[in-house]
Amino acid sequence: MxxxxxxxxxxxxxxxxxxxxxxxxxxxxxxxxxxxxxxxxxxxxxxxxxxxxxxxxxxxxxxxxxxxxxxxVADETIIEADQELRILALGEPWKEPLKPYNEAWDLYKDNKLDSTLTEKLAKSIEGVVEEICKEQEDWVDPGAGLGACLDAMKDKGLFEPNNAMFAEWRDIVNGLKIGVQKPAGDKHRHELIDQDYAILLLHQTSAFLTFVIKRYEQQYD
Incomplete structure (x- = not known):
């Protein structure tokens, strides 16, 4: 190549x-x-x-x-994480939660780089986390939010033995949420996400979701 x-x-x-x-x-x-x-x-x-x-x-x-x-624009490990996530998105129970992630990629391919892409990624994270904590397991109450789900996943050992990375992943999730909220009321929201930033968000999300799904399947499937 x-x-x-x-x-x-x-x-x-x-x-x-x-x-x-x-x-x-x-x-x-x-x-x-x-x-x-x-x-x-x-x-x-x-x-x-x-x-x-x-x-x-x-x-x-x-x-x-x-x-x-x-x-x-990304190293080999990030590329591999994206490819693995695409494979996971083909089967149950991850097909539906990962649908917004694939839609975000479609937006990137169509060069539609506005806050909608960020919203899709945040929705996919929420979908996967809630699928684990609420649908597959009974770790949180039905009305629990994303933060409570992440805490429950940590308590159940999904981030062990690397609990230090939990704070990093939480920062990524919070960053996506801020990315959704910040441009929401901005008249120039369509100009706020360039190609490099879009790639960063896509692959941060793919790395996080691939890790979470694989770790859950290894420990609880």
Missing amino acids: DLLWDYLEYLLNITWSDDSFRRNNDMLLMAKKIEKTLVEEGILVQMKPSVKEIADYDFYHPTNNEYVHFQQ
Whole structure:
């Protein structure tokens, strides 16, 4: 794959140096297709500069500091967590709770990067946690909220022997909730989530949910 990205970078930069390509906008169209494919296929690689940045140049001509290149937006462990979660979402009882997570990915693919994506992720976390604590087990009262469910999961040993990480996961969950609330009344809510931030939220969520589901199935299934 590294050789493939190197070749594609070389091809793009060599092609871009051709005046006829730049005059006819063929290069920009090619860049748009590549960027769209990366997003639609869920490939965690970004083209830099982006198509939007490239379009800001009347005649973009790469210099030593501005060559088109591809960069990975998540490490291998995060990618694996996302893939594992997609597999879990195919079966019961996780199919329904994880549906909002898949919908959030669809929003990302469609470049709809507003607070709706954050809301979907928060809803998926709540759905999985409540499925464990209320539907599969009787660990909390029916009216208990997310915080009470997380505390119950900790008390039942789902975070052992790494209880220190419980605070980190709780911070992630609280961050998502704040992310939902903050843009809710903002006139510019659609401008608040860029592609990098969306990827961060998607993969923080996938890592947390994959860990929780796998740990629960190992200990209680």
